[in-house]
Amino acid sequence: MFKPFRSLIAVSALALTVAIAPAYAQQAAPVAELVKTVNIPYQQFKLDNGLTVIVHEDRKAPIVAVSIWYDVGSKHEPKGKTGYAHLFEHIMFNGSENAKGDYFEYLKKLGATDFNGTTWFDRTNYFQTVPKAGLEGALFLESDRMGHLLNGITQDKLTNQIGVVQNEKRQGDNQPYGLVEYKQIEMLMPTEHPYGHSTIGSMADLQAASLDDMKKWFTDHYGPNNAILVLAGDINVAEARPLVEKWFGDIARGPQVAKLNPPLPTLDAVKVAEMKDKVPTARLYRFWSVPGLNDPDFAALDVAATVLGGLASSRLDNILVREEQTAVAVTASTLPFVHGSVFEAYVDVKPGADIEAVSKRFDEILADFIAKGPTADEVQRVATREAAGRIAGLEQVGGFTGKAVTLAEGALYSNDPAFYKTQLERLAAMTPEKVTAATTKWLTRPVAKLHVLPGERDAYADDAGGSAGQAEGDGPAMRAPLPRTGVLAAPAFYSSLASDAMAAGAASKQPLAAVDRTTFPEAGAVPDLDFPDVEEATLSNGIKVRFARRSAVPVVRVAVSFDAGYASDPKDALGTNSLMIALLKEGTRTLNSIQLAEAQERLGTNINATSDLDRTIVSMSAMKPNLGASLDLLADVIRNPAFDAKELERVRVQQLTRIQAEFSEPQGIALRNLPPLLYGASHPYGVPLTGTGDPAVVTKLTRDQLAAYHSQWMRPERASIFVVGDTTLKDMLPMLEQRFGKWPSNRMALMQKDFSAAIPAGQGRIILIDRPNSPQSLILAGQVLNAKGTDNLLALETANDIMGGDFLSRINMDLRETKGWSYGSRSLIQRPKNDVPFLIFAPVQTNQTGPSVSAIIDQMNGFIGDKGVTPEELDRTVKGSSLELAGTYERSSSVLSQMQSDALYGRPTNYAESLAAQYRSMDAAKLNGAMREALDPKTLTWLIVGDAAKIEDQLKALNMPIEVRRAAPAAGDK
Template sequence: MELRQVLICLFLSTFFLASCGQPDEESHRALSVDKEAAASSRAAAADKQAYVAAPKLEIPFHKEVLDNGLTVIVHGDHKAPVVSINIWYKVGSKDEVPGKTGFAHLFEHLMFNGSENYPGEYFEPFQRSGATDMNGTTNNDRTNYFETVPKGALDMALWMESDRMGHFSGAITQEVLDEQRGVVKNEKRQGENAPYGKAFDTIAISTFPPYHPYSWTPIGSMEDLDNASLEDVKKWFADYYQPANAILVIAGDISVEEAMAKARQYFGDIPSTEVQPRLKNWELPAQVNKREIIFDQVPQTRIYKVWNVPAIGSEEEDALDLMTSLLANRKNSLLYRRLVRDEQVATGVSAFYYGRQLAGQLVIMVDVKPGQPLEKVEKLLDAELREFAKGGVSTEELRRIKQSEFAGLVKGLEKTGGFGGKSDILARSEFYYGDPGALIGGLEEYAKVSALEVQDVASRWLKPNSYTLIVKPKKKYSSADKGVDRSKLPAVDKTVELELPEQKAFTLDNGLPVVLAERHDTPAVFMNLQFRSGAAADRDKPGLASMAAQMLSEGPGELDGLEFSARQEELGASIGAGSGLDYNSITFSALKTQLEPSLELFAKVVLQPLFPEKDLARVKSNRIDAIAQEKAQPQGLALRELPPLLYGKGHPYGSPLTGSGTVEGIGAISRDDLVQFHENWVRPDNAMLTVVGDVTEEEIKTLLNKALAGWKAPKSELAQVQVPQVERPQRARVYLLDRPGAEQSYIMAGLVMPPWQPEGAEAFDAMANIIAGKFTSRVNMNLREDKHWSYGARAVSLDTEGQRPYILFAPVQTDKTAPAIEELLKEYRSYLGDKPVREEELADYRDDEVLKQSGRFQTKGQLLSSITWQVEKGLPPAYIAEYPQRVAALTKDSVEASAQEFLAPEQFTWVIVGDLGKIQKEIEALDIGPVEVLPSGD
């Protein structure tokens, strides 16, 4: 079984299409008889050289099929008092027919609109019960729904899931259908409005014949969505949403006996009818040999190359998956080395094997560096692929990739729910392979894949015959009647018992403060070294802090960037760097068995960064190209323009919130600037280290003292970052950015808030969440669910040391831009006026936040993040543990007072990106403040 496929982003599942073809007979390399013995000998040697021992992992499970056909899989994991539910329905867009596309995805949305016995928003009981990792997704093959809940909310969750499985048809009304149809259409607009957003529709149509089930994307067409009738939708439910067509996984703090009893209790009485026949394979007989060029509002040309390859479950899928890592996605990969680093004709390269039930597809994407001739890049790309297919598979690289993939899997198996969690892996294994243990059980086969096997699939499939799509910038940028009681929802047990590991604080010999939390459930260690600096320390070179972080991966000590990447893969370690407004950080994770050498590598990053001059020019050039990409995206453009309008140019927080800096700032950065930045800020008296994992205080202290022995605080005085106060504007201001032809307008509004303080923090969070911070907030319910003008509207408040930016954002269909602004203002004004927070809203928020703590510390990464924040704020360990009590004590008066103190819609700074020819006059007519059109900067 391919390993990395487990972790493929669900975005790909919705928008990336795949096809498959059988290899031509002549593509098989013929071996003469006299060569067979030598080849066999070489193969045996290569098998041994490329072998990497698979980690000893187990996900024990119980599988049972109920009388009604429902497949139930149970896994016990008792480290946190949470349970994850994951239901996979065996229906996706491949089960649609031409003229009725988009049904699977539309129905996924409908399923979140309540059921016959619980009408209304499906999210509501979950969002007051501490649910996390809650979502639904649709791809070509299946539709799934999942959530993780505190153990005391399990009955509620199973009641809800079973109610929409067995008691949903009557809840589908024309009003609900129209509402969710509008939401889906806005999701489609939002996807197509993004750069390259139309590419995968084009690929699907061009790589499959018209009636192939993969010739359309799951989002469907606008025409088909408009034509979907109530009768069509109800038939879809009757045909596909039944127990015999579903897989239910229950994983977490529960026994097999208890889980099976609850599965029978809630699902056992739901009848199944005849399951629709399912296609099992529809591979294409030949490769598509075709080239197309389309123009879009993109900042640089992108090349897509597509080959039809075997479907999931084939003997070649592991080798195909490993081949994509050898080709792209890593700094050491062939195409990245050649096109991005050596020739510097591209800014990014990626590749993936996307196996599905009916067919598979191999996709390579190359972002052409602006100014480079497309023909030159294509020629280089084709030449590299030909050479690779002839004999470019490195056994050493193959070993590194396997070790790295295994390490990622070990670290990811701490979660029971969510994308890539244990319940997801069990469901995926059962769905695609008919065995819940298939993916974990297949690790040994993955480990044995030889270089010659990868070479064979490369020579077989990487043929000149392929589909090529070129996306170029436009010249001018612009139910049952018996069983469980359905009369009321089961009560949620609100008892939350957390057993957080003790925090142990100590200081290294060099004065570096360390906080350790031991957790021994998996053999891994995670660390975060955080030091004050961030974008606030950029001064006159916006982007300096983030460039300093990025350049750390270009090599430390005697290792260059490629060698550094290779060493991490060999160890199964991950060392990265990040940059925020106030802090930079160096993150670390490693397997316990490789902890000492991994820490030695970590120390090189801290003590001996190379900042190589030869790589700096390339990284700077690529960053400038990335800024162009940001400007091509409405959200990215708004996030770049808003900060200087809120804080003023030259303010430490006035740089783009994307963190990428400015073209002028990046262009001015020299190697000396990076060296000086590192010397100024990366020092033990300006840092703190948090550690979570399978290690004792004595072990980690000894190892850290040894690894960081050469890191000392300099005698020079530590620099300070001064963040001056700014005043809010007396009246709202409106800034417009023109994007001719845009299918949506992107509305963003900002407001400067006081710095975070522990006093009143919980009241602020409650106030902000209820108005615009969560799915069921007033703002989102208005624009998405009531008006269906937007796919989603939210607000966030960034956690900064100085005054915090509060940012409201809402992408809306173009003709509703001005009305949407009116609705946003109406919601905020009424929240401060005649419709303050309601007691039931606050009760829901309190319950949700308290119960959510059950799953907040499930993984080492989650625990590390919380402890890092706590230490950063100078708070005692008890602050985290006592959070539920503080939230439970919130009152309506305190939340109302917070709203009055912090919110001021009449002082919003608005940034709106859209087709001004269609929206400007209506916005000006609102008269909410002076309107100014900002230069597009094209």
């Protein structure tokens, strides 16, 4: 039955090969040319109190990023006071002397987006992007906690945040491999080294933190002379200086923080350690301490790590994953810090493979690379990819990757806001010889080897520390987005603007009078959103194209969306979609998997294939100079997959390993088990939300079945194309027509997803999945609403923001800020195209699992009962949601996402421009009515993953039926 599909694939593949294969030879833009275009013009001045201020002007949107960085991190913590920097970061969001109450209430009123605070070894920062009309309010908040915090710190706030941070630690520890970084620090760093303990700290030190400790920590470290303020966006230095002087000028200098200069640790001999954990497969780590991020050798080591395990075509990938197939995943990277960085590599061993043999082979590959270094082509591919990633990341002014971050990091870590230029120049000038010299110098020193093996987790002390750098620093500070952990519940720039950095002169020497802080500066009027004009066209075969121009960076994003998704999986073949899309990037009929990966790297192009319940999307981010060749690759991936038998077996094992990981991880367990309970097994949405499917099915899927699925579901009749970027529709249409307009239909009858299955009535029950020795319980609850994704759900979603969808929501504030039982809890209206579910997600401490469920139920009953939306909640939410629109669509990726959502839900292309008026039309009665009509707490299904021996009795007090199930056994369990 599959033969006709296969023959049709071959016909279309041949046509595609003839049409576009020669374009792969197109010369990519040289890295040096890309690097030369990168420029972030800025001006800098300093106040008399020592505050350094950097201003970058970017008028593309009426928003300003406010980012303040303090030279204080966990490296400044003395023995017995670990976790203080991170704990204090939390406290600084809990109100100051003149901004009483939670800071997020004020940020919501200002329409802030991309806001958070983070801590890591070397720094603490706070950032938010606000409409320009809210800038003065943001400066009020940042200056008030810098200069007027002491009397705002109370014992109640401290006690609460100790509980929150301890739950953050439990949440991290509860993940597979969640204890690795404790061991990494122990193996690499002497305990007396500034990096010798984790950022999140130990349970005992956190518990012992006193109010006097916290106040002294503040006065010792948070003076203006120890801070850098960056303003980036719709502002210039002439506008910025008077505002900064007004709000920060009267703050007194703080003590001078001592500069640290610890030696780089070196091991005397190879260290070897082993630990067991609830993990899907053995993971083999190799760690070295290497020079800090300012050392020229760091750039070479960073390239070395990327060649080894950071590229899709990395050495370790090609040898261990693709060729020898003894591993299912590999990674190598550098973690950059000021006083010494970490070079790490790891291999996830293929289940059933000989661990010792893989370990030996791993070391052989590392030794060979260290001695011989990379090829010139590998170095060029790394440089192109890095330059392209940095250019794309700096489209935004703030957030985790924007221009404010880049300038602040350079100023704080390297005493040069333009240090990104030095980094890129080093990258562009990198050679194989420089990389080899660095690896032989630094990686021939003794290594730390850690093997994590499947099995029952080893016992560990609660005060062993947190996730090294992970608590508030999950990722390289100069290469990846800032960590999203913060207090909220997880580069370079192309510019047509001329000029380098310019100094703006010395600050005024006149003493500045204290400003009146009795009234908070509310945000002024903000113009309604001007969403980019969306142009529409149709290719000759009927594929619809939607286009929006965004020219801030020379990047073009394309998404080819298909009406498929996990819901299109045959009910007897769950996991087909996921396995098929995984194979799309593993080779075409013109390029094998390695050649395809290398082609993307040479072009600085990133092609991804993803699915949700309704859609399968193949997307591309490409540099404008390389757009044509990048589109060739995109079309080849979509139209011409090889489904190579050898690659299928490799990818199959990887997907089975991912499924095994889901069986061992609390969130994976919950997301796999809840949807069939809510929808029933016959409904298209009654499938694991992870999309990975049934392991018994994945084990047996054939190439013919995958090819047949591809022919049926990824065909021009189901496709739509969305484009956002630095080009025009006039220029794009011929390029799209050449690659997709001649794509023929296979003339088969279209299969449809059947949504006629009856949805089971909610029963108000608890499914308890026993996961022994869990340090935390995960609550996931839900019900299917009488609503479709195509309905106008804005009032319901806004009501849910108040009840559980926002940081300031009742559920989160109760469980986190009032009770301290959770790091973060929320409710959400998931938005597939058809039957919409309401979900609750709450990781909570084990001994408060039952009370947490009871508290959530009380909040829901109160909201739909006599405790509906208050005037304060209405004003905060409606005003904040309207003001946030200015920053919501700053990035082209956000515009692209909105365009796809509008198409999925059948909305007009300018729908986003109607949102402000819709928000203004809302009142309490409308929001209360929407939630009361939708939600019935008595019918929720509660799925709880935790230690049944510790929580079952708590749950019995809720007077609901309880069914206890055992979690699927993880690899290594008996």
